């Protein structure tokens with residue numbers, strides 16, 4: 315089955331009891347048993363839910379894995395992966411990680427004796443050097459947020475496999491339409507389904523997909539034992555969103571490419587960050603491991619002040635100033651004061667996140683409207 319068919323059909327078939335074409339929302343906490351222990355595969359809804367099962371099977375197919383495991387948020391999925399580790403184990407992660415993942419590794423799991431080391435993964439040597447006998451997990455995010463660095467997934471997985479270390483790729487920014495890390499050697503792929511998978515900015519949801527049965531069994535155990543499960547209504551909404559994943563992401567990437575090209579030509583712009591550009595440091599790797607270059611575009615202004623950035627934010631009409639990404643609507647954010655405010659200024663600037671740095675999540679509106687909107691905002695500077 316090809317990707318566009320999978321989004322609609324994989325794991326989904328008419329409901330066996332009624333023939334309902336769309337997967338019903340099984341809004342129940344428990345299931346009738348025909349005598350003690352004699353049930354239809356469903357006992358209690360933390361453990362199993364039919365709406366969730368359909369979504370899990372659909373996600374497994376999209377990521378070319380065998381097992382999907384869903385959670386109440388992307389960070390709940392992240393914590394399940396780390397809960398597979400024990401005190402004394404180490405994680406190596408990208409140094410420009412999603413802020414919530416960084417916070418969880420350091421401030422939550424640090425308390426339980428799990429140590430995280432953060433390295434620039436665009437240089438593979440840094441990863442090899444950080445490995446110790448306690449390293450159990452390598453955590454990759456690519457493209458990274460918000461400077462859109464690209465990490466070579468296959469190369470990292472080779473390094474990890476040679477040492478018996480598992481690799482988890484946070485595939486939120488790419489979505490499985492653009493990139494399937496399990497095909498590149500990753501053991502675990504993780505999503506904040508809040509973003510592209512759901513795609514309509516109306517659900518918080520997380521997902522994991524794996525190939526290996528032993529890893530899946532451990533994650534199903536944690537899903538039930540820790541209990542951060544998603545509600546059936548949210549599973550339904552993510553399933554509905556996925557039916558148009560390929561259409562949305564394709565259009566958003568096409569729009570992003572045109573927006574990025576426009577920004578390059580505007581005289582108020584200093585730098586544009588977008589992996590489709592040959593000048594982008596990760597361009598060749600992105601070309602190798604991604605189908606298109608994504609719909610996130612970042613840029614900085616020649617007038618490198620918060621006031622200039624804020625003026626652009628206030629002037630745009632179709633780009634809503636908000637956190638998050640991956641919805642049908644275009645968003646704009648100012649990482650220095652929003653998503654990355656907790657990073658010390660010096661470190662932020664070193665990573666390129668200067669005071670005028672802005673991040674776009676390009677949506678699926680008409681691209682001429684999007685470009686005209688950015689143009690009037692930039693012209694006002």
Ligand SMILES: *Cc1c(COP(=O)(O)O)cnc(C)c1O
Pocket residue numbers: 387388389390412414415455459484486487505506507508509518519520
């Ligand atoms: C949003 C996000 C998360 C966290 O997901 P939630 O659904 O908000 O818990 C993790 N990783 C990345 C890359 C994200 O963008």
